[in-house]
Amino acid sequence: MYYLGVDLGGTTIKVGLVNEEYQIVQSISGPTGRERSFEEVLKDMAMLCKEVMSMEGITEKEIHSIGIGSPGIASPNEGVILSSSNLNFDHVNVRREIQKYIQTDVYVENDANCAALGEVICGAAKGEQNVVVVTLGTGVGGGIVANGKINRGSFFGAGEIGHQVIYYDQGLPCGCGRKGCWEQYASATALIRQAKNAVSEHPESKILALAQDGLVENINAKVVFDAAQAGDEVADNVLQGYFKYIACGVTNIINILEPSMIVLGGGMSAQKEYLTNPVTKYVQDEMYGGLSLKTKITAATLGNDAGIIGAAFLGTTL
């Protein structure tokens, strides 16, 4: 039996054919073309699914189900994307559209929840029952797994951990309409902004020297980590401040949910223990009543595959 996982992004549709050992055995992608109607976008998605099956010589009968991860809010059991500003989808019945072309079960789920599910099924959190996966990327996303299941809340919008406010009133404005949201301080975007501010005061920093062509606009998260590991004090200061921001939100999550594991994902997870060790230390410093930290803080291991693998197995985990 095979499982089709789809990552329906604002710019690209990625489809992966996944086997029972959780391996992506074949994949394909195409442009989303989100300015088009949802019927056209989803027809393309169905064609990509058919193509990836034929590349591997698989028939529809050998497919357990299709799972689709999408930005926005989805109702998994009904196969409906309720709202997605990234895609201009409003109450779109994805299942009905896909089943015009492929006769199989179809499920949809928020993309961050899919990534969390992937890490729990076969990644960093394999075997854990209570996990929060934090995606540190352009923003900060999250998926909450409680007793082995995604916690979607009452109206499918739970898990927006990036929009917990850590600076009430005086904080930076956020796209969600509030001020001081965690993602304004703990996202990769925020780290880059913090590094650029530091470089404007300390142009001698290795951060600038390591950025491509020595240009401020080419500073990225990796450059900041590389500079710190090369002994640059400015970069280290930026990172320690950044780790404390991450630790603040992580501690809030632990205080509320007390998961056995917190997985740090997104592009930042490539830094592994250079990220998780200092964050663990700062979380320990902030623990309630000085209690010792029991929650393990670890880096995601599936990278960009987490979303596709998690989506592929939606039909077995709902």
Ligand SMILES: [Zn+2]
């Ligand atoms: Zn926000």
